[in-house]
Structure formats: structure tokens, C-alpha cells
Amino acid sequence: MAGLATTFGSGAMTNSINEIENAQVILVSGSNTTEAHPQIARRMLDAVDRGAKLIVIDPRKTLLAEFADIHLDIRPGTDIPLLNAMMRIILDENLVDDLFIEMRTENYYQLRDMLYRLDLDEAAKTTGVELSKIYKAAQLYAQAQKSVICYCLGITQHICGTRNVQSLANLAMMTGNVEKGDTGVDPLRGQNNVQGACDMGALPNVFPSYQPVGNIDFREKFEAAWKVNLPSKSGCTLMEMTHSGKDGPIRAMYIMGENPMLSDPVLSKVEETLRNLEFLAVADIFLTETAKLAHVVFPAASFAEKTGTFTNTERRVQMVRPAIAPIGNCRTDADIISALALRLGYAMDYDSPAEIMEEIAMLAPIYGGMQHDRLEACWGLQWPCWDRSHPGTQFLHKYYFTRGKGHFVPTEHEPPSEMPDKKYPFLLITGRIYHHYHTGTMTRKSSTLNRECNEALLQINQVDADQLKVRNGETLKVTSRRGEIKLTAEISEQVKPGSVYTTFHFAEAPINLLCIDTWDPLANCPEYKVCAVKVTKP
Amino acid sequence: MQDVLTTCVYCGCGCGVYLQAENGRVVGSTASRNHPVSRNNLCVKGWHLHEFIHHPDRLTEPLIRKKGKLVPTSWDEALDYTAKELARIRDQTDNQGIGVLSSAKCTNEENYLLQKFTRAVLQTNNIDHCARL
Ligand code: SF4
Numbered sequence: 001m002a003g004l005a006t007t008f009g010s011g012a013m014t015n016s017i018n019e020i021e022n023a024q025v026i027l028v029s030g031s032n033t034t035e036a037h038p039q040i041a042r043r044m045l046d047a048v049d050r051g052a053k054l055i056v057i058d059p060r061k062t063l064l065a066e067f068a069d070i071h072l073d074i075r076p077g078t079d080i081p082l083l084n085a086m087m088r089i090i091l092d093e094n095l096v097d098d099l100f101i102e103m104r105t106e107n108y109y110q111l112r113d114m115l116y117r118l119d120l121d122e123a124a125k126t127t128g129v130e131l132s133k134i135y136k137a138a139q140l141y142a143q144a145q146k147s148v149i150c151y152c153l154g155i156t157q158h159i160c161g162t163r164n165v166q167s168l169a170n171l172a173m174m175t176g177n178v179e180k181g182d183t184g185v186d187p188l189r190g191q192n193n194v195q196g197a198c199d200m201g202a203l204p205n206v207f208p209s210y211q212p213v214g215n216i217d218f219r220e221k222f223e224a225a226w227k228v229n230l231p232s233k234s235g236c237t238l239m240e241m242t243h244s245g246k247d248g249p250i251r252a253m254y255i256m257g258e259n260p261m262l263s264d265p266v267l268s269k270v271e272e273t274l275r276n277l278e279f280l281a282v283a284d285i286f287l288t289e290t291a292k293l294a295h296v297v298f299p300a301a302s303f304a305e306k307t308g309t310f311t312n313t314e315r316r317v318q319m320v321r322p323a324i325a326p327i328g329n330c331r332t333d334a335d336i337i338s339a340l341a342l343r344l345g346y347a348m349d350y351d352s353p354a355e356i357m358e359e360i361a362m363l364a365p366i367y368g369g370m371q372h373d374r375l376e377a378c379w380g381l382q383w384p385c386w387d388r389s390h391p392g393t394q395f396l397h398k399y400y401f402t403r404g405k406g407h408f409v410p411t412e413h414e415p416p417s418e419m420p421d422k423k424y425p426f427l428l429i430t431g432r433i434y435h436h437y438h439t440g441t442m443t444r445k446s447s448t449l450n451r452e453c454n455e456a457l458l459q460i461n462q463v464d465a466d467q468l469k470v471r472n473g474e475t476l477k478v479t480s481r482r483g484e485i486k487l488t489a490e491i492s493e494q495v496k497p498g499s500v501y502t503t504f505h506f507a508e509a510p511i512n513l514l515c516i517d518t519w520d521p522l523a524n525c526p527e528y529k530v531c532a533v534k535v536t537k538p
Numbered sequence: 539m540q541d542v543l544t545t546c547v548y549c550g551c552g553c554g555v556y557l558q559a560e561n562g563r564v565v566g567s568t569a570s571r572n573h574p575v576s577r578n579n580l581c582v583k584g585w586h587l588h589e590f591i592h593h594p595d596r597l598t599e600p601l602i603r604k605k606g607k608l609v610p611t612s613w614d615e616a617l618d619y620t621a622k623e624l625a626r627i628r629d630q631t632d633n634q635g636i637g638v639l640s641s642a643k644c645t646n647e648e649n650y651l652l653q654k655f656t657r658a659v660l661q662t663n664n665i666d667h668c669a670r671l
Binding site for chain 1: 540544546549552554559563572576579590591592596598608613617618621633639643646649652653
């Protein structure tokens with residue numbers, strides 16, 4: 001979430017989920033909300049029922065797009081020219097919030113200069129959307145008192161993901177649509193506890209609560225609390241570890257509850273790395289593709305078998321409570337880690353997860369008042385929650401941005417690193433579907449969910465289907481410069497001619513084999529969403 | 539039958555869900571009426587939240603690789619071997635050679651412990667999770 005952190009000083013959703021239903025204009029970018037965040041989609045549709053306007057930026061006609069007042073069906077990867085065009089229009093129409101810019105932000109003039117250089121007709125041409133539609137969207141967004149932006153994987157998984165997010169933030173700041181209730185910029189986090197994993201410092205460069213490991217003051221604080229010397233150098237990112245290669249620097253890995261063998265964009269590289277490790281330990285609830293390569297596999301307890309907390313996408317920290325004891329011989333991940341630490345000569349023994357949370361509250365300021373007894377007594381608390389008397393925070397950046405002043409970062413278009421050509425004429429877009437969750441480790445084991453949808457489909461437009469002489473349900477071979485897979489054809493008006501769409505839930509058809517090994521240099525974020533492919537009958 | 543209020547694991551919305559437990563088995567899930575996110579409503583994933591918990595494919599024993607195959611073992615053997623290998627590789631690579639992946643599906647407390655373990659015991663900041671994916 002590097003984009004929002006640079007601009008606002010915090011990478012989290014600025015609003016609460018329930019604020020979305022009060023917005024007057026909702027701009028949704030690259031988020032298949034009805035499938036990935038059903039409750040948030042409900043709020044959006046409730047708002048629409050009440051008269052709010054919905055703008056959807058998505059190359060596909062998603063379910064949400066069908067409810068949109070304006071659907072900006074851009075070419076994949078052209079978010080930045082679209083947003084820049086919107087901002088130029090806002091500038092020309094004098095819909096800018098000068099007071100907000102003056103008081104609360106910095107570097108605006110650099111953005112303005114860049115916008116003045118922009119050729120609107122050309123930008124519209126790049127995006128493939130009529131200029132009149134972009135005009136309408138810009139006016140709608142800027143004229144409302146309460147406009148909210150939601151975005152998801154679609155926007156962060158491009159090569160220019162970080163800049164896309166900065167662009168959205170520019171749009172919001174330029175019109176003063178942050179820092180109040182019911183208006184802001186909201187990244188919708190995918191997995192249930194992504195927010196928490198980040199907050200807890202499961203990141204190579206920060207301790208819990210985003211305190212940089214390179215900063216001597218923070219390091220000393222943790223050294224004193226943990227009674228041990230700590231390394232100051234930032235660590236390797238996920239990609240640097242899993243793409244370390246056959247003779248790479250990573251010789252051993254410990255993997256808790258993740259399945260990079262399915263979720264990583266370039267599987268062959270991950271497999272090469274994992275197969276050549278001297279030692280791999282995996283803790284998980286199922287024998288995943290990754291666990292199959294391990295030297296040791298620990299059977300972990302599921303969420304129904306343990307106590308703890310999750311942090312949802314609106315920064316709400318909530319209790320997880322055990323319904324049953326760990327099944328079979330399973331243990332909780334906390335027990336496994338403590339047992340390992342003890343064997344390595346470092347005592348990490350806690351009476352209960354509540355005691356771990358006490359330590360977190362002491363060391364992570366944004367969780368300062370989040371002890372279990374408080375969380376038990378309410379529906380959770382939203383961070384920042386500085387101390388035991390703090391009520392939590394419904395929306396961020398009231399009065400001032402976390403970083404002080406909101407920082408405009410002008411961004412310019414960078415085409416996706418691979419575009420269709422003669423040999424690979426289709427643009428493949430990947431996304432997720434409603435019933436399955438991330439790589440499907442859990443959902444595919446649920447018989448009901450599997451029955452509803454158990455094969456990987458390739459959506460293809462009628463026009464292209466006719467040309468290839470394919471019918472619904474036929475098998476198609478999809479080839480990219482990196483590999484090939486077989487998928488079942490589903491003719492659909494959701495995709496434009498020239499584009500095909502599929503999801504990444506199925507072990508039988510690992511879409512990631514096809515993807516590109518380039519990633520956003522700023523967020524180290526794999527380019528998931530588009531690559532060029534050839535579609536043929538096998 | 540016992541109802542236990544907990545949090546759904548299938549997406550970042552974080553609905554409040556009651557798991558219904560009977561004789562040590564979780565047999566159903568229902569929405570929490572007053573929870574600010576779920577408000578008496580779940581999506582299809584939430585209503586089927588309990589289904590994977592007792593799936594026959596759940597791992598229930600530690601496994602260890604012997605002669606190329608993963609075979610059941612005791613907790614002690616699995617933990618001893620893991621600790622020994624981690625210590626060996628940590629020391630041989632000057633704290634640079636071990637990578638740790640944490641999980642966006644595990645609790646905050648577990649993520650906290652794993653990053654503490656990585657930094658304090660393995661002496662490296664090589665820790666990340668799949669937030670980016
Ligand atoms: S019930 Fe559905 S919307 Fe609610 S947290 Fe679970 S997956 Fe998300």
C-alpha cells in the first residue's frame with residue numbers, strides 16, 4: 001500500500017464501511033466489489049437506492065458496473081490517463097477545493113503544471129472511453145459534497161499500481177474529498193487479516209505499527225522490550241524470497257498459512273526456489289501445494305479453534321473465539337512458534353493470546369488501547385486507538401494528515417509491459433470470483449461452495465468466440481510467452497472483443513503460469529491483471 | 539448446541555458470525571444481528587463458513603520428510619528437527635539465509651509472534667506476507 005502511505009501517511013481505508021452508504025457519489029476503481037467484498041457492495045447499492053451516484057472504472061462490465069450511472073470501461077492499464085483527464089476537467093471547470101489545497105496539502109503546483117500539459121483528446125483516446133463520459137464522471141465526482149473512492153486489487157496489481165493509487169489520492173485531495181466522514185479514499189483489503197498482518201509488522205521494513213526497523217529509536221525500544229539485539233537492515237520481500245532461485249541467497253523458509261505455490265505470479269520460479277531449499281517448514285490446515293514440498297509440515301488449528309483478533313479492512317480489530325478445541329493433533333500457530341523459540345533458546349511464553357495483545361498494545365501505538373478485555377466488551381475498536389480511554393477512530397486524517405500535509409504526486413501514464421500483438425492477440429485479465437477465496441485453500445474444501453462453481457472458466461466475447469468457432473463449455477488453450485493452460489470457454493458480454501478474463505482460484509489451472517515477472521518497483525507488487533495471450537482450440 | 543460469536547475469515551469486511559458447536563463439531567454459521575458490518579446478513583461464503591473446519595483433508599498430525607516422502611511424526615521430532623535446521627542455516631548464512639512468510643489469514647497475535655520470532659530469534663527482517671497478492 002505504498003501509494004497511499006506516501007500521499008496521506010497511512011495506507012489504510014480512511015472511512016468506515018458504514019460511511020459508504022451515506023456518500024453522494026461513489027467512485028469504484030478496479031474492484032470487483034460484489035464478489036470480493038459483498039458487505040461493502042451492499043452499502044454501495046443501498047446508497048444507490050437512496051439516490052447516490054455510482055461511477056465504476058473497470059475494463060469489464062462487472063455486476064456492480066450494471067448498477068453504475070457511469071461505467072468507464074477503460075482499456076486495462078489506462079487508469080492514470082483517465083484520472084489525469086478527470087483532474088484536468090475539474091481544473092478547467094473550476095471545481096477545485098482551493099482552501100483545502102492551501103491549508104492541508106503540498107506540492108499541488110507540480111500536479112497542476114502537469115495537468116496543463118495534458119492533451120484531453122489524446123488521453124481519452126488512450127483509455128478508449130469517450131471524452132463526454134469522462135466529463136460527466138469528473139463533474140459528478142467533484143460537485144458532490146461527499147464523494148468516496150474505493151479501490152481494490154485491480155488497481156494495485158498493475159505495474160504502475162502505486163502510481164494509480166497516488167492518482168486517486170490526487171483526485172480526492174484536489175476536490176477536498178478526504179478528512180471528513182462519508183468521504184475519503186478506501187483501499188479494500190482482500191484477505192480477512194491483511195490489514196492486521198501489516199499492522200503487526202509482518203513486513204520486511206517495519207516493526208508493528210509501521211515503526212521503521214532502520215530507525216535507531218524504534219529499534220532500541222523493541223530491543224529493550226524483547227531483551228535482544230535486533231538487525232537494522234530491511235529484509236527481503238516476498239518476491240525476493242520466493243524468486244531467490246536455485247542458488248539464491250535464501251536457503252531455508254518458514255511459511256505460516258500461505259500458499260505461494262498457487263498465489264505467486266510466476267509459479268515456475270517459485271517452484272524452483274522452494275524445491276531447492278535446504279529446509280522448508282510449512283504450518284497450515286491443509287496439505288497445500290506449498291506444504292507438499294516441505295521437509296516438515298505442522299498441522300495448524302483453524303480460526304474456529306483459537307482465540308485472537310483480526311483487523312478488517314476498516315481498521316476494526318475484532319475478537320476471534322474458539323468454538324471447539326483444536327481437532328486431531330493440531331496446535332495453534334502461536335503454540336508452534338513459541339515451541340520453536342524455546343528450542344532455539346529464546347523464551348516466548350505467554351499465558352494466553354490476551355497477554356500477547358497486552359505486549360502489542362505496549363509497543364504498537366495505534367493499538368495502544370486494544371486489550372482483549374476492551375475488545376470483548378464491544379464490536380471491536382478501530383485504530384488508531386492510542387490508550388485505554390480512547391474510543392477508536394471512525395475515519396482518518398481529521399484536522400491533519402497522518403504525515404502532516406497531504407502530498408500531491410503527479411503521475412504519468414506508463415503502458416503495461418506487455419500489450420497484445422500479432423502473435424499474442426488477446427489481452428488476458430485476471431481477477432477473482434465470488435465463491436472462492438484467494439487460492440481456494442479453504443473454500444475449495446467446502447462442498448457447497450465447490451458445487452456452485454468448480455471449474456476455471458475463460459470469459460470471451462461473442463465476436464471472438466464466433467471467429468474461433470467456439471461454443472460455451474468447450475475447452476480452450478491459452479498460451480502466453482511463459483506457458484500455457486487449458487480453460488473452459490464461457491461466452492460473455494462482460495468482456496470486450498479482444499480481451500479475455502479468468503480467475504486464479506484453481507490448482508488445476510494455475511493462471512499464474514502465464515503471467516509476467518515484472519512488478520511495481522515501488523510496492524514490489526506483481527503485475528497480475530494483464531498480459532498478452534493467444535487463444536486456440538487444443 | 540452452543541453459539542460462539544467470532545469473525546468471518548473469508549474477506550476483509552469482517553462480519554460477526556456465530557459458529558454453532560455441538561459435541562465438539564461446528565455444525566452451522568449464522569449472522570450476528572447487531573454487528574455493525576454483518577447487521578443480520580452474511581454473503582454466501584459466510585453462511586458456509588463452518589464447512590471446511592471438519593473436512594477429511596484437514597492435517598491432523600505433524601509430517602516429516604523421510605526418504606523423500608512426507609510421513610506422520612511426533613510433535614517433538616518435527617519441532618526438534620525444525621529448530622535444529624533453522625539454527626544451522628541461520629548460523630551458516632550469517633543470519634541472511636532464512637525467509638519467513640506470515641499469513642493474512644492468521645490472527646494479529648500470531649503475526650506479531652512470528653515477526654518477533656523472525657527478528658529476535660532468527661535475527662533477520664526477512665519477513666513478509668501475501669498482502670500484495
Ligand atoms: S460473510 Fe461474506 S462479506 Fe462477511 S466477512 Fe464473510 S466473506 Fe466477507
